[in-house]
Amino acid sequence: MSRKPDFKYILSQIHGAENLLNCYACGTCTAGCPVRALDERYNPRKIIRMVILGRTEILAGDEIWLCTSCYTCQERCPQDVKITDLIVALRNLAVAEGHLPPGIAMQSKFVAEFGRLYELSDFDNKKREKLGLPVLQISFKEVAQVFPEHSKSKDKETEK
Amino acid sequence: MNDRYALFLGCTIPARGRNYEMSARQVARRLDVEFVDIAEFCCCGFPVKSTFQKTALVLAGRNLALAEQRGLDICALCSACASSLAESAHQLNHNEELRNEINMELANFGLNYNGKTNVYHFTRILYEFVGLDKIKASITRELNGFRFAAHYGCHYLKPSEYFGRFDSPERPRSLDALIEATGAEAVQYQDKLQCCGGSVLAVDENLAFQMAGDKLSRLKQEGVDALISICPFCTVMYDDNQKKIESVIEKELGIPVLYLTQLFGLAMGLGGKELGLQMNKVKTRTLLERIESGEAIRSG
Incomplete structure (x- = not known):
C-alpha cells in the first residue's frame, strides 16, 4: 500500500478535480451510480476517499475505467464535486504513469491516426455520394501533432 | 432564432449512423432548419478526453474555430459530441487565458478561435427553437x-x-x-x-x-x-x-x-x-x- 499525502493537492490542480476537497462522503454519488448498481468494483465515494487518503494505487487499478461518464453523480453532488470530471482527471494521471486499458489506448490511437474514431475511406465517400450525402475529409495529417509526445512512441498497455 | 447551423456529424454517424444523418437532413429541410456542411470537421475530442484532456480540448477548439470562421453555431446530432463541444465552448468562450493556450496549438491547423461559437443538440433545436x-x-x-x-x-x-x-x-x-x-x-x-x-x-x-x-x-x-x-x-x-x-x-x-x-x-x-x-x-x-x-x- 502506497500513501502519498499530497496526492489530493496534486489532483485538485487538474481541470475537473478542483472541488475534490469539498467531499463530505455522503455517498449520493454511489447511491445513484448505474455502474455500481451492477458491479461492486465501482464505487465513486470510495475512489474519492482513497484519493483524499493519498492512496495512489487507485491509478493502477481497473476501477477508474468503469465510469460511463453519465454525469448522474456530478448533477446530484450536494458539495459541487465534479465527480465525472474528477474521474477524467484521475484517468489522465493514470495514463501519464502508463496505466490504461488497451481498448482506451486504441481509441486515442485511431483518433490521432484518422482524425476520427473510425477510419473513413474513398469507398465510404462514394457510398455517401450515392445516398446524396456530402463528401467528408478523410485524412487529417495535422491531428497527430496535437497529441502529447509520449503518446506517439508506442502503444502503452496495462500489465493485466 | 438562428435557423442556420454548421452540421456536426462526428465519428460514429459517418461510419455507422447514416440513417440518422439522412433522416435528420430530411426533417431539417421540412422544418426550415438549414445545415451547412464543413467537410474538415474532425472528432469532437470526447474519445480522447480520458487519456489526454488537453488534446481533447484542442480537437474541440479546432471544430469550434471552423464553425466560427463561417459565422455559424454548431448543431450536433450525437449527444457525446454535443456535450463535449458545449463543455469545450463553455471553457474556451469564458476563459481568455485558456483560449490563448489552446490557440497556440490551433496554429498547427492554421486556425484561431475567438470564443464565439455556441453548440446545440439537434433535439434541443427542434424542441426549443423550431x-x-x-x-x-x-x-x-x-x-x-x-x-x-x-x-x-x-x-x-x-x-x-x-x-x-x-x-x-x-x-x-x-x-x-x-x-x-x-x-x-x-x-x-x-x-x-x-x-x-x-x-x-x-x-x-x-x-x-x-x-x-x-x-x-x-x-x-x-x-x-x-x-x-x-x-x-x-x-x-x-x-x-x-x-x-x-x-x-x-x-x-x-x-x-x-x-x-x-x-x-x-x-x-x-x-x-x-x-x-x-x-x-x-x-x-x-x-x-x-x-x-x-x-x-x-x-x-
Whole structure:
C-alpha cells in the first residue's frame, strides 16, 4: 500500500478535480451510480476517499475505467464535486504513469491516426455520394501533432 | 432564432449512423432548419478526453474555430459530441487565458478561435427553437395509438451547467413532448434515464451489455413499439448490439430502435428508404407496415 499525502493537492490542480476537497462522503454519488448498481468494483465515494487518503494505487487499478461518464453523480453532488470530471482527471494521471486499458489506448490511437474514431475511406465517400450525402475529409495529417509526445512512441498497455 | 447551423456529424454517424444523418437532413429541410456542411470537421475530442484532456480540448477548439470562421453555431446530432463541444465552448468562450493556450496549438491547423461559437443538440433545436407547434403542423400521418419509449441518454442534457438547463436533467420532458407531437404515446417507464453503457464497451463489454440489456428487458415488459434514440452511440448499444445483448442476458428482445428524426420523417409521410430505415439493425418492417397501413389513424 502506497500513501502519498499530497496526492489530493496534486489532483485538485487538474481541470475537473478542483472541488475534490469539498467531499463530505455522503455517498449520493454511489447511491445513484448505474455502474455500481451492477458491479461492486465501482464505487465513486470510495475512489474519492482513497484519493483524499493519498492512496495512489487507485491509478493502477481497473476501477477508474468503469465510469460511463453519465454525469448522474456530478448533477446530484450536494458539495459541487465534479465527480465525472474528477474521474477524467484521475484517468489522465493514470495514463501519464502508463496505466490504461488497451481498448482506451486504441481509441486515442485511431483518433490521432484518422482524425476520427473510425477510419473513413474513398469507398465510404462514394457510398455517401450515392445516398446524396456530402463528401467528408478523410485524412487529417495535422491531428497527430496535437497529441502529447509520449503518446506517439508506442502503444502503452496495462500489465493485466 | 438562428435557423442556420454548421452540421456536426462526428465519428460514429459517418461510419455507422447514416440513417440518422439522412433522416435528420430530411426533417431539417421540412422544418426550415438549414445545415451547412464543413467537410474538415474532425472528432469532437470526447474519445480522447480520458487519456489526454488537453488534446481533447484542442480537437474541440479546432471544430469550434471552423464553425466560427463561417459565422455559424454548431448543431450536433450525437449527444457525446454535443456535450463535449458545449463543455469545450463553455471553457474556451469564458476563459481568455485558456483560449490563448489552446490557440497556440490551433496554429498547427492554421486556425484561431475567438470564443464565439455556441453548440446545440439537434433535439434541443427542434424542441426549443423550431418548437412543437411548427412540428405538429408538419405532420401529415398522425401516429395515434403507437407507444414509443424516449431514451434521453446522458450527454443530451448533462452536464446541465453547459446546456443552460433548458430541460431538467432529473425529470426531462423535451423528448417525450417531441414524441407526443407525432400523436403517439410517450411511454413512462422505470429507469428511463438509465445510461446505455456505451462508454464502458471498450473496457468491459459484459458490463456494458448488462446495462443496455436491463433497459431493453424493461421495455420488452412494457410492450413498446420502439425505443426512440437521439444519439448514435446509444443506438450502437441498443440496435447494433441487440443480438449480442440477447445472448448475454438470455432473453429474446426484438425491440426496434428508431432515431427521433426517423420517427418524425414517418409522421411527415416520408418513406422508409428516404429515412434509411433499411439500415436499422432490428427489423422495422412490421412497424413500418403498420404505420403505412393507416393503423395509427384508425386506432386513434
